[in-house]
Amino acid sequence: MIVAKTGNEAMAYAMKQCRPDVVAAYPITPSTEIVQIFSSFVADGLVDTEYVPVESEHSAMSACIGAAASGARAMTATASQGLALMHEMLFIAAGLRLPIVMCVASRSLSSPLNIHCDHSDSVASRDSGWIQIFCESSQEGYDSVIQAVKIAERAYLPVIVAIDGFILSHCMERLEILSDEEVSDFLGEFKPNYSLLDTKNPITVGPACLPDSYFEHKRAEAEGIRQAKGIIEEVIEEYRKRFHRYYPVIDEYQAEDAEVVVLAMGSTVGTAKIAVDELRAQGKKVGALKLRFFRPLFSEKLVASLRKFKVVGILDRAEAMNSYISPLATEIRAALYHQTEKPLIVSYVYGLGGREITQEDIKVVFEELIHIKETQKVKDEVSYIGVR
Amino acid sequence: MSKLVSWQELPCGAIITDTKRVLENKTGAWRSFRPVWNKEKCINCLTCWIYCPDAAIILKDGKHQGINYEYCKGCGICAEVCPKKVQAITMVKEEK
Amino acid sequence: MMPSIKELSREPELFSSGHRACTGCGEVLAVRQVLLAAIKPVACVMPTGCLEIVSTIYPHTAWQVPMFHSAFENAAATISGMEAAYRVLKRKGKITEDINFIAFGGDGGTYDIGFQALSGAVERRHRFLYVCLDNEAYMNTGIQRSSATPLGAHTTTSPAGKVKPGKLEWRKDIVEIMIAHDIPYAAQATVWNWNDLANKVRKALSINGPSFINVLVPCPLGWGYHSSQTITLSKLAVETCFWPLYECENHKYRLNYVPKEKLPVTEWLKLQDRFRHLFRPENKSLLDAFQEEVDRRWEQLNKKVKCFD
Numbered sequence: 102m103i104v105a106k107t108g109n110e111a112m113a114y115a116m117k118q119c120r121p122d123v124v125a126a127y128p129i130t131p132s133t134e135i136v137q138i139f140s141s142f143v144a145d146g147l148v149d150t151e152y153v154p155v156e157s158e159h160s161a162m163s164a165c166i167g168a169a170a171s172g173a174r175a176m177t178a179t180a181s182q183g184l185a186l187m188h189e190m191l192f193i194a195a196g197l198r199l200p201i202v203m204c205v206a207s208r209s210l211s212s213p214l215n216i217h218c219d220h221s222d223s224v225a226s227r228d229s230g231w232i233q234i235f236c237e238s239s240q241e242g243y244d245s246v247i248q249a250v251k252i253a254e255r256a257y258l259p260v261i262v263a264i265d266g267f268i269l270s271h272c273m274e275r276l277e278i279l280s281d282e283e284v285s286d287f288l289g290e291f292k293p294n295y296s297l298l299d300t301k302n303p304i305t306v307g308p309a310c311l312p313d314s315y316f317e318h319k320r321a322e323a324e325g326i327r328q329a330k331g332i333i334e335e336v337i338e339e340y341r342k343r344f345h346r347y348y349p350v351i352d353e354y355q356a357e358d359a360e361v362v363v364l365a366m367g368s369t370v371g372t373a374k375i376a377v378d379e380l381r382a383q384g385k386k387v388g389a390l391k392l393r394f395f396r397p398l399f400s401e402k403l404v405a406s407l408r409k410f411k412v413v414g415i416l417d418r419a420e421a422m423n424s425y426i427s428p429l430a431t432e433i434r435a436a437l438y439h440q441t442e443k444p445l446i447v448s449y450v451y452g453l454g455g456r457e458i459t460q461e462d463i464k465v466v467f468e469e470l471i472h473i474k475e476t477q478k479v480k481d482e483v484s485y486i487g488v489r
Numbered sequence: 490m491s492k493l494v495s496w497q498e499l500p501c502g503a504i505i506t507d508t509k510r511v512l513e514n515k516t517g518a519w520r521s522f523r524p525v526w527n528k529e530k531c532i533n534c535l536t537c538w539i540y541c542p543d544a545a546i547i548l549k550d551g552k553h554q555g556i557n558y559e560y561c562k563g564c565g566i567c568a569e570v571c572p573k574k575v576q577a578i579t580m581v582k583e584e585k
Numbered sequence: 586m587m588p589s590i591k592e593l594s595r596e597p598e599l600f601s602s603g604h605r606a607c608t609g610c611g612e613v614l615a616v617r618q619v620l621l622a623a624i625k626p627v628a629c630v631m632p633t634g635c636l637e638i639v640s641t642i643y644p645h646t647a648w649q650v651p652m653f654h655s656a657f658e659n660a661a662a663t664i665s666g667m668e669a670a671y672r673v674l675k676r677k678g679k680i681t682e683d684i685n686f687i688a689f690g691g692d693g694g695t696y697d698i699g700f701q702a703l704s705g706a707v708e709r710r711h712r713f714l715y716v717c718l719d720n721e722a723y724m725n726t727g728i729q730r731s732s733a734t735p736l737g738a739h740t741t742t743s744p745a746g747k748v749k750p751g752k753l754e755w756r757k758d759i760v761e762i763m764i765a766h767d768i769p770y771a772a773q774a775t776v777w778n779w780n781d782l783a784n785k786v787r788k789a790l791s792i793n794g795p796s797f798i799n800v801l802v803p804c805p806l807g808w809g810y811h812s813s814q815t816i817t818l819s820k821l822a823v824e825t826c827f828w829p830l831y832e833c834e835n836h837k838y839r840l841n842y843v844p845k846e847k848l849p850v851t852e853w854l855k856l857q858d859r860f861r862h863l864f865r866p867e868n869k870s871l872l873d874a875f876q877e878e879v880d881r882r883w884e885q886l887n888k889k890v891k892c893f894d
Contacts, residue, residue: 122673125666149676151669156705160662163702166655167630167666173674175666193655198502257501295504297651298671298680300626305505305646307654314643317496318503325501503643511603511645519608535590539621539779540816542614544602551594560602564609564805565813580813 106276108239108269112178112204112262113138115246117148118284119202122173122291125153125164127183130216131266132206135178158183162190162201169199170306172296174250176201180266181208184222188229191259195230196322197306198294200253203231204246205263206270207367207418209454217455218266220366223395224419224428230322232260232329233395235366237352239264239274244346247279250288251336256329257294265368267455279344287343326397333394350399351406352391355381359388361470364407365416366392366429369451369458373416376463387467392429400436407437410444412474414466416486418452426483447479451486462486516543520563522580526556530577537567537578588622588783596621597649604647606639609812611802611819612718613639613647614776616689619716619800620650622783624790627685628671630664632694633657635725636718658698660688661706661715668711685790686713692733693723696759707766707795714789714796717759720804728807732757735827736878737871738859740807745862750871755878763797764833770796772832772841776803777819781830781841788834801828809858821853826883831890838889850879 106114113135116124124143126136143152151168155161158179165175179187184205194201209215210222223233234249236242242264249260264270279287295304310318333350341347352370355377356362363373373389380387390406390413407413417427424431430448437443449466452458466486473479500506531553538546538553545561547554556567568578599620606613612635620627628651631637637654640647655663664686674680690699695717703715722740723729730743736755739745743752763771770792774782782800789796803818805811810818822828823842827850830842851872854860863872 122677123666123669125669149673151673153665153669153709155662155665156701156708160659160665160702160705163655163659163662164666164669167653167663168670169666170653171628171667171670171674172679173666173670175670189656190659196503197655294501295506297628297653297667298674298684300628300651300682300684302506303508303649303651305508305641305648305652305654306502308503308505308641308643308646309638310503310643313493314499317494317499318643320496321499321501324496505641505644505646507644508601508646508649511601511647514603514605514645516603516605535594538594539590539618540614540776542606542610542617542815543604544598544600544617548594551591557602562608564815565811566609566815569813570816 102278104276104278105273106239107271107273108242108264109134109206109271110138111239111243111276112246112264113142114278115243116176116204117142118279118281119176119247119250119288120148120174120285121150121176123151123153123165123168123175124177125155125161125168125175126177127155127158127161127179129158129180129183131208131270132178132180132204135204135206158186159190162187162194165201166190166194166197166199169201170197171298172293174291176203178204180206181210181222184226185210188226191226191229191231194259196318198257198325199259200257201259202246202249202253203259203261205261206266207263208266215454218268219453219455220418221420223261223263226261227396230258230326231396232258232326234260234262234393235395236262236264236269237368237370237391239269239272240276241348242269243276243278244340244348247284247287248336248340252329252333254291255332255336256325258325258329263367268368283344330397330399348393350394351402352393353406354389354391356388356390358386360386360411361467361474362388362390362410363414363416363463363466364390364392364433366395367418369416369418372458372460373463376460376467379460380464380467385467385471398432398436403433403436404440407433407444408440408442412445412447412470414447414449414470416449416451420450420453445473445479447473448483449486450483456487458486515559516562517559520561520583522563522565523558523583524556524561524563524565524567524578525581526553527577530575532575534572536570536572540566540570542566587780588787593621593783599649601647601649603645604640605642607806609805609815611776611804611815612636612720614815615718615800615802618776618779618782619687619786622786623687624685624787626650626682627687628667629653630660630667630688632660632690632699634691634694636689636691638725657694659702660690660694660699662702664688664713665706665709665711668713688713688715690715690717692717692719692721692731696732696757704766707763707768710794712794714786714798717797717799718802719799720802720807722807724804724807733759736875737863739862740859750862750868760797760799768797769794770832770834773799773828774830775801775819775823775828777816777823778830778842785832807859810856814856818853818856821848821856824848825850825853825879827853827879829883829886831886836893838886838893840886840890850876
C-alpha cells in the first residue's frame with residue numbers, strides 16, 4: 102500500500118507492525134513523535150503492547166533491558182541527549198545480548214544546545230556493541246525497523262535504526278508499507294535466548310565478572326557482533342526476495358567506472374546522488390557510496406568496494422575532536438591500511454547541528470577530490486564543509 | 490577455584506544457569522571462631538536459624554541438627570541470640 | 586497472616602550458603618528473611634552494590650530465584666520493564682503462573698542514585714515490592730556517606746576530623762517520601778524483628794501496586810562493631826526509637842512495635858565506632874541534637890498514627 106508519512110510516522114508504524122511486547126520511552130526532539138504516535142496506537146487498541154512512559158531515557162533503556170531479559174520483544178526511540186543519557190545502558194543491553202530495537206532520529210549533542218541533525222549521538226555510541234543502521238530515506242527507515250527486529254532476534258544483539266532528525270523525521274514522503282500479516286510472517290514469534298520469568302529454571306543475569314572471566318565474555322560479545330554480519334546479509338536478502346526492496350550494506354551509485362567517489366551515511370547520500378548525476382552529465386567519472394551499517398563495520402566489503410577508486414571523500418556528520426581525522430574516515434582508512442593498492446581517503450566534516458548541505462556543496466567536494474586525484478596531494482587532513 | 494574456560498565455552502550474555510555451583514565456595518574457611526552447639530541444651534526455638542546470615546544452621550523436620558561448618562563464617566550471631574536461659578551455642582577459638 | 590518460625594522453616598532457602606558477604610552481614614540476612622517470607626514464585630532485581638558483589642561473582646550465584654542486576658541507578662526502572670513484560674506475556678498466554686516482583690536496593694541505590702527511577706516506578710504503579718536494605722552508607726565502595734547516613738556518623742567521605750565531627754546533616758526520610766507518592770503500602774522494619782518483617786513482606790506482596798519496605802541492616806564493617814552484635818544493634822535501633830517499626834497502609838499509619846521503655850539513643854550509638862567521636866565532651870551538643878531529632882520524629886510519628894486512626 103502507498104501512503105504519505107513523515108519519517109517519525111513511518112518508524113512508529115513499523116514499530117506497531119513489529120508488535121513489540123513492551124515499549125518504554127521518554128520524549129525527546131526530534132524523535133518525540135515516534136513514541137507519541139506509538140502510544141496512540143496503544144491507546145486505540147491497535148497494538149497489544151505494554152507502553153511504559155518512563156521518567157528518563159536511562160530508565161527507558163533500563164526498562165527495555167528488564168523486559169527483554171524477561172523474554173519480551175522490547176523497543177524504544179530516542180535521540181541526542183537521550184541517547185547520551187542511555188549510554189551506560191547501551192553497553193549493558195549489548196553485553197547481556199538482548200535484542201532491543203531502538204529508533205533514533207539523529208541529532209547533535211550539547212553543548213551548545215541544538216536540536217537539529219548530525220550523527221554525533223550514534224557515533225558516540227559506536228563501541229557499545231549495538232548494530233547501527235543509518236537510513237537514507239524514511240522508506241528505508243521503515244524497512245530497516247522491520248529488518249532490525251529480525252536481525253536483533255537472530256543475532257541476540259540490540260540494533261539502532263537511525264533516520265536523520267528533522268530532515269527525515271519531520272519530512273513527508275511517499276511510503277510503501279507492508280501489510281501487518283506480511284510483517285508478522287517475516288518476523289515470526291520471538292524466541293528469547295533466556296527469560297527471567299522462567300521461575301522454574303531460575304537464572305542470574307548480570308553477574309560480576311572478575312579479571313578471570315570478564316575478558317572472555319567481552320571477546321565472546323565481539324564475536325557475536327562479527328557473526329551478525331552473515332545474519333544481516335541473510336535478512337536483507339530475505340527481505341528483498343519477499344518484498345522486492347533491497348538495501349545492500351554498501352550501496353554503490355554510479356560507481357562502476359568512477360575514479361572519484363564520496364561515501365556518506367544517512368540522507369546526505371540522496372543529495373550526493375544528485376550531485377553525481379549533475380557531474381556525470383558533464384562527463385565526470387564520479388560516484389557515491391552509501392554506508393548503511395556503521396556497526397558492524399563491513400570492513401571486508403568496504404575494502405573490496407573502495408580499492409577500485411582513486412580518491413574517496415568521506416562525508417562525516419560528526420566530529421572526532423582532534424582524533425587524526427573524522428570518525429568514519431578514521432575507520433575506513435584503518436580498514437584499508439593493509440592494501441597495497443588503495444585510494445586516497447579524504448576526510449570531510451559537514452552538517453553539524455543541522456547545517457544544510459546541498460548538491461552544490463558536494464559538487465565542490467567532488468571538484469576538490471578530482472584535483473587531489475590529479476595532483477595526488479591532500480592539502481587538509483580534515484576539511485569542514487560550509488563553515489564560515 | 491573454578492575451572493577456567495575459554496571464550497567459546499561461555500553462555501551468551503554471561504548469564505548463570507547453574508545456581509547450585511555457589512556451594513563450591515566453602516566460606517567456612519573464613520572462620521576464626523567456631524560455634525559449638527549443645528544438642529542437650531537446645532530447645533529448638535530456631536532463633537539461631539532465623540538470624541544466620543549464611544543459612545548455616547542445619548534443620549530437619551523443623552529441628553536443629555547442628556551447624557554446617559562448610560559455610561559457617563563464625564560471626565557469633567547464633568551464640569548471641571540463643572536465649573540466655575538456654576545457652577546452647579558457645580564460641581570457641583578455631584584450631585588450625 | 587503472621588508466619589511462625591516453624592512455618593518459615595519449611596520454606597526453601599532461596600539465598601544460598603556460599604555467598605561472600607562479610608561475617609555477620611545484616612544485609613544478606615534481610616534478603617534471606619524476605620525470601621523465606623515471600624509469596625512465591627518471585628523474580629528479583631538488585632542494583633550494583635555490596636549485595637550484587639557478594640552474591641553473584643561469576644560463575645557463582647547465591648540466588649535460587651531469577652535475579653537480575655544491570656546497573657546502579659535503575660533497579661526500579663528495570664523491574665518496571667520486567668513487570669510490564671510479565672503483564673503482557675501473561676495476557677498473551679505465554680506465562681500462566683502468578684509471579685511476584687521484588688527489588689533489593691541498598692540505601693545508595695535507593696535514597697540517592699536510584700531515587701529518580703524509584704519515584705517514577707512508584708508513580709506509574711507497577712506491581713512490585715521494593716526492599717531497601719539500609720545500612721546507612723555506601724558500604725560497597727568503602728563506607729562513604731549517603732543521604733541515609735545519620736547525623737554525626739563518621740564515614741570515609743564525612744570523616745570525623747579536627748574541625749568537622751562527621752556527617753553534618755540528618756538522614757533523608759525515605760519512607761515518608763514514598764508515602765508522599767501515595768504508595769499503597771510503605772513500612773519500616775529490621776532484621777531483629779523477623780516476624781514483623783515477614784508479615785510486612787506478605788502484606789506488601791498481596792497489594793495490587795507498588796510497595797516499599799525500608800529494612801535497617803546493621804553492617805559490622807561500616808558501623809564498627811563485632812559481627813555477633815548485628816541483631817543486638819538492630820534491636821537497639823528500635824528500642825531507642827531511632828528506627829520505629831511502623832507501616833502506612835492506604836494512608837493509615839500503624840506502629841507495629843512500641844518499646845516498653847524508650848531507651849536513650851546513646852545506648853545504640855555507643856556500640857558503634859562510627860559514632861565514637863560523638864562521646865567526646867566537645868561534641869556533646871551534637872549528641873543532644875541527635876537525641877532531640879529522634880524524639881521529634883518519634884513524637885511526630887505517634888501523632889500521625891493517632892491522627893489517621
